[in-house]
Amino acid sequence: MISRYKRENYAEVKALIELCGLPIFSADELEGYALTWRDKGKVVGFLWALVGEGATVYLDLFCVDPAYRGSDNRDEATGRSKIAVMLMLKLLTDMKALGKTKLLGTLPKGPLSESLERIYHSFGMKFAEAHSMLHGNIDEVLNTLGKKSGMPAIMPENCIDGLVEKGLQRAGKSDFPTANVKTTISDGVYVGKTQFGDCLAVVGNGLAEVHIIGYEGNLYDQILMVNGLKRVPDELVKNYMEFYFGGHDEQHNYAKN
Numbered sequence: 001m002i003s004r005y006k007r008e009n010y011a012e013v014k015a016l017i018e019l020c021g022l023p024i025f026s027a028d029e030l031e032g033y034a035l036t037w038r039d040k041g042k043v044v045g046f047l048w049a050l051v052g053e054g055a056t057v058y059l060d061l062f063c064v065d066p067a068y069r070g071s072d073n074r075d076e077a078t079g080r081s082k083i084a085v086m087l088m089l090k091l092l093t094d095m096k097a098l099g100k101t102k103l104l105g106t107l108p109k110g111p112l113s114e115s116l117e118r119i120y121h122s123f124g125m126k127f128a129e130a131h132s133m134l135h136g137n138i139d140e141v142l143n144t145l146g147k148k149s150g151m152p153a154i155m156p157e158n159c160i161d162g163l164v165e166k167g168l169q170r171a172g173k174s175d176f177p178t179a180n181v182k183t184t185i186s187d188g189v190y191v192g193k194t195q196f197g198d199c200l201a202v203v204g205n206g207l208a209e210v211h212i213i214g215y216e217g218n219l220y221d222q223i224l225m226v227n228g229l230k231r232v233p234d235e236l237v238k239n240y241m242e243f244y245f246g247g248h249d250e251q252h253n254y255a256k257n
Helices: 007-019 082-097 112-122 139-151 234-245 249-256
Strands: 003-006 033-039 041-053 056-064 102-106 126-128 134-136 160-163 179-181 188-194 197-204 207-212 223-231
Touching: 003 082, 003 223, 007 033, 007 056, 033 082, 041 082, 041 134, 041 188, 056 082, 082 160, 082 223, 102 139, 134 139, 160 179, 179 223, 188 234, 197 223, 207 223
Parallel strands: 056 102
Antiparallel strands: 003 033, 033 041, 041 056, 102 134, 126 134, 160 223, 179 207, 188 197, 188 223, 197 207
């Protein structure tokens, strides 16, 4: 699951970088925007980008544990690890929200350069030979990757994206667990897609309660991305609530049938 990188995770991240054969940076250097993907108690994915004051974002480190690159963990459309795809989508979403428009992927010298070039190219980026790096417009890369991966393009106006916080845990006790995430989208009931599956989201007063269908894991302190949101018409929600919880005769007759 995606989390913000914390300095206390440096030893794990360093071990992953070494495993992937990439240049090692010190804990002091790994500052700024960085994400980790944790599975079974260890960091198996890492992304680090330099975000300046201008419109450009520099993607400096991007690695996934080789054990998580096999066919069982691969996104078929891009041919890349699902972890890599989700980390990239999260980066693009955050950078778009900050008003950034251009993404540059740096290529280290050596045998890994060709491999990284193929990865970036599969994400919709283009090679700039004069500068030995790949570049892309953030909107275009976001749309290309979203379409390829089956995850709709994540835009601030139609997504819920943030850290899962603890609530009153009433939904979990009723066998309908929800993840609480702060949001700026309008109040209402939505359907959408997360990195863990399809979901139903109820939004009110700046908080989204997201129920992921069939998911039973613990999401506290993890980053949840809900995209491709479609709002359920208010009239439909009202009719549903009245039908099932209003005590009407229709409900009684339906139950008997």
